[in-house]
Amino acid sequence: DAGVTQSPTHLIKTRGQQVTLRCSPISGHKSVSWYQQVLGQGPQFIFQYYEKEERGRGNFPDRFSARQFPNYSSELNVNALLLGDSALYLCASRTESTNEKLFFGSGTQLSVL
């Protein structure tokens, strides 16, 4: 079975641009979460979605938004990119919103120049 898949794997943008990252969860998983991982640090929670509804938001500005589609795939959108947004963006899925086991994809490496 395929794991969590993310696209693209790498992305280079310039300050002020907008970016959309995509995620497909493990088959049968209904909940998707997004995390940001800055080099040398642990992942930081951005959003959790379940059944197309936002179930949680981390301490990130409104420039960050996300949505989940009926097939449970998800997009993360970041507007007005800053240099500090350069990071590995990880998508993770779980079977239900309250299930403990979280499985991560390989991430999208975003570089903002």
Place this chain on the structure above:
Amino acid sequence: GENVEQHPSTLSVQEGDSAVIKCTYSDSASNYFPWYKQELGKGPQLIIDIRSNVGEKKDQRIAVTLNKTAKHFSLHITETQPEDSAVYFCAAPLRGFQKLVFGTGTRLLVSP
């Protein structure tokens, strides 16, 4: 909110030795503690986890121990192999599994 501290930040061992990574957490309501392994260019991979109703869990060469009173949990890797070299993260949940709070990571290097 939850805070997770992880030590050491780097750990170098010889092949065949044991490695121990320790974490402490702050939220006494936390009841699930996963460990992730992250290799270069990949996302974190869940390698073992433990719930608070048990004190120890083992899976082949890896084990996790939990001391809820002291709010400590540890990852133990025995008979280390070069392929164990990676960054290891501990984590604890906040808000009923809505989010995981991760430690700062331990870079493990196993030398042949």
